Amino acid sequence: MQPVHYDVCEQRCINPERIDRTRRDMSSHEDLAGLAGIFKMLGDLTRVRILEALSIGELCVCDLAAALALTQSAVSHQLRLLRAARLVKYRKDGKVVYYSLDDDHVTTLFKQGLEHVQQG
Amino acid sequence: MQPVHYDVCEQRCINPERIDRTRRDMSSHEDLAGLAGIFKMLGDLTRVRILEALSIGELCVCDLAAALALTQSAVSHQLRLLRAARLVKYRKDGKVVYYSLDDDHVTTLFKQGLEHVQQG
DNA sequence: TGAACATATGAACATTTATTCATATTTTAT
DNA sequence: ATAAAATATGAATAAATGTTCATATGTTCA
Numbered sequence: 244m245q246p247v248h249y250d251v252c253e254q255r256c257i258n259p260e261r262i263d264r265t266r267r268d269m270s271s272h273e274d275l276a277g278l279a280g281i282f283k284m285l286g287d288l289t290r291v292r293i294l295e296a297l298s299i300g301e302l303c304v305c306d307l308a309a310a311l312a313l314t315q316s317a318v319s320h321q322l323r324l325l326r327a328a329r330l331v332k333y334r335k336d337g338k339v340v341y342y343s344l345d346d347d348h349v350t351t352l353f354k355q356g357l358e359h360v361q362q363g
Numbered sequence: 364m365q366p367v368h369y370d371v372c373e374q375r376c377i378n379p380e381r382i383d384r385t386r387r388d389m390s391s392h393e394d395l396a397g398l399a400g401i402f403k404m405l406g407d408l409t410r411v412r413i414l415e416a417l418s419i420g421e422l423c424v425c426d427l428a429a430a431l432a433l434t435q436s437a438v439s440h441q442l443r444l445l446r447a448a449r450l451v452k453y454r455k456d457g458k459v460v461y462y463s464l465d466d467d468h469v470t471t472l473f474k475q476g477l478e479h480v481q482q483g
Numbered sequence: 484t485g486a487a488c489a490t491a492t493g494a495a496c497a498t499t500t501a502t503t504c505a506t507a508t509t510t511t512a513t
Numbered sequence: 514a515t516a517a518a519a520t521a522t523g524a525a526t527a528a529a530t531g532t533t534c535a536t537a538t539g540t541t542c543a
Contacts, residue, residue, distance in 0.1 A: 277480035286403030
């Protein structure tokens with residue numbers, strides 16, 4: 244079978260029907276951007292460690308820093324991002340702020356991810 | 364209850380038992396690094412789009428580039444990374460190389476991720 | 484009120500990383 | 514063998530991002 248070539252978006256292509264089908268069936272750009280955003284948030288060792296620590300139980304910032312051997316500032320900056328992504332929540336007790344996981348989606352994703360990691 | 368302060372790793376902390384428990388119960392650094400690695404790989408819009416496209420069906424590099432309106436070079440560079448992460452596999456048909464998903468872990472992770480995205 | 488402490492945050496710096504451009508490699512077809 | 518086409522890749526550039534340092538904010542306690 245001879246590949247037929249068309250020009251789409253200044254790219255040569257071989258199978259235009261597949262291209263059309265792909266474009267039609269793909270999720271919205273919005274959803275995919277959101278998806279990439281979540282994974283980007285989880286794609287950092289420090290944040291993964293923070294989330295795993297919090298999955299064991301709530302911790303205040305300084306304990307989190309101590310447990311993971313990180314500076315208070317580094318932890319605080321990352322918690323800010325995790326908060327914005329609604330992955331963690333917090334409660335204040337005086338001047339101490341306790342952080343915990345916002346829902347169990349993270350735990351689920353971690354389990355799925357570990358399956359891939361540990362089988363590879 | 365008065366918080367008792369200890370010094371651990373040059374960090375003040377409030378609840379040393381929690382710190383110990385956290386350290387004890389956390390997954391290995393290796394596993395967590397691997398986990399972060401997977402998520403980092405998925406944490407890029409271009410790669411997410413490529414993987415979603417391939418989840419619909421196998422595609423050659425130039426069709427992938429056309430379908431996503433990307434340069435051949437950009438796609439090829441990303442496929443290299445996805446290949447190294449064992450997220451995609453390929454088969455050669457003459458000078459055309461067809462890529463597809465290596466397993467269905469990606470699809471599972473995408474579904475889980477979209478749940479978080481679409482409810483937030 | 485003032486001192487000490489827990490946390491948050493802005494700016495600077497260093498590192499990582501995605502894309503582009505040019506070119507190499509490999510295969511097909513004449 | 515040569516030309517054309519599909520893919521891969523190295524180097525360079527630009528942008529994003531994580532950490533550190535210094536400092537601000539807010540709370541407790543004397």
